[in-house]
Amino acid sequence: QQPVQSPQAVILREGEDAxxxxxxxxxLYSVHWYRQKHGEAPVFLMILLKGGEQKGHEKISxxxxxxxxxxxxxxxASQLSYSGTYFCGTEETKMxxxxxxxxxxxxxxxxxx
Amino acid sequence: xxxxxxxxxxxxxxxxxxxxxxxxxxxNHDAMYWYRQDPGQGLRLIYYSQIVNDxxxxxxxxxxxVSREKKESFPLTVTSAQKNPTAFYLCASSWDAGxxxxxxxxxxxxxxxx
Numbered sequence: 001q002q003p004v005q006s007p008q009a010v011i012l013r014e015g016e017d018a019x020x021x022x023x024x025x026x027x028l029y030s031v032h033w034y035r036q037k038h039g040e041a042p043v044f045l046m047i048l049l050k051g052g053e054q055k056g057h058e059k060i061s062x063x064x065x066x067x068x069x070x071x072x073x074x075x076x077a078s079q080l081s082y083s084g085t086y087f088c089g090t091e092e093t094k095m096x097x098x099x100x101x102x103x104x105x106x107x108x109x110x111x112x113x
Numbered sequence: 114x115x116x117x118x119x120x121x122x123x124x125x126x127x128x129x130x131x132x133x134x135x136x137x138x139x140x141n142h143d144a145m146y147w148y149r150q151d152p153g154q155g156l157r158l159i160y161y162s163q164i165v166n167d168x169x170x171x172x173x174x175x176x177x178x179v180s181r182e183k184k185e186s187f188p189l190t191v192t193s194a195q196k197n198p199t200a201f202y203l204c205a206s207s208w209d210a211g212x213x214x215x216x217x218x219x220x221x222x223x224x225x226x227x
Contacts (some may be wrong), residue, residue: 001154018186022124026199030213032215032216039147039221040220040221041203041218041219041220041221042156042217042218043218044205044216047213047214049213051224086154087156089216100158100171100172101156101158101216103155103156103157104155104156105153105154106154106155
C-alpha cells in the first residue's frame with residue numbers, strides 16, 4: 001500500500017525550514033528519500049533502517065519512527081537548490097525475499113528568493 | 114564516470130507498435146528496475162531483476178516485457194497490449210535488491226503516442 005506523504009506541496013522563502021512526512025499503514029523495514037527536479041531523474045538523499053535512527057546530509061536530515069510507521073525529512077535553512085519534488089520509498093517488513101520499494105506520491109517544494 | 118544510460122530520451126509510438134527502451138549501467142550492480150511515472154504521481158514498479166536471466170513482475174507489468182541477458186543491460190519493451198503507454202519511464206539499479214541499498218536512476222525516457 002502506497003505511503004502517504006504530507007504536505008502535498010509547500011512554498012518557502014529561502015532560509016526557512018520545512019518538514020515532509022511519510023506515513024505507512026504497514027510495518028516498515030526501511031525508508032528511502034529522493035529528490036527529483038522537473039524532467040530529471042530522482043537523486044538519492046538517504047536511507048533509514050528500522051531502529052528509530054536519524055540521519056543527516058548537509059542541512060537535510062531525517063528520522064524514522066518504527067512504532068509510528070513514519071519517517072520525516074527535515075530541510076533546514078532552505079536554499080534555492082532544494083526546490084523539487086521529494087519522494088519517500090518504503091520497504092515493508094517481509095517474510096520472503098522479494099524486494100520492492102513502494103513510493104509515495106511526492107511533496108513538491110518550491111523555494112523563493 | 115559510472116552511471117546509468119537510458120535511450121532514447123524521447124520516443125513516439127504508433128498504434129499497434131511495440132517499442133523498446135534501452136537501459137545500460139556500468140556500476141556493476143546486480144539489481145535493476147523499471148519504473149513508470151505519470152504526471153504528479155510517484156513511481157510505480159513495472160519489473161525488476163535481481164540477477165542475470167531472472168526478473169520479477171512489479172505492480173503494473175501487464176503490457177510490458179523485459180529481458181536480462183547481460184548484467185549491464187535491462188531493456189524494456191512496451192507492447193501494443195499496453196493501451197495507455199504515455200508516461201516517463203525510469204530505469205534504476207542497486208548493488209542488490211535489499212532495503213539498505215540506494216537506487217541510482219537514469220535520466221529517463223519520455224514515451225508518447227502518435
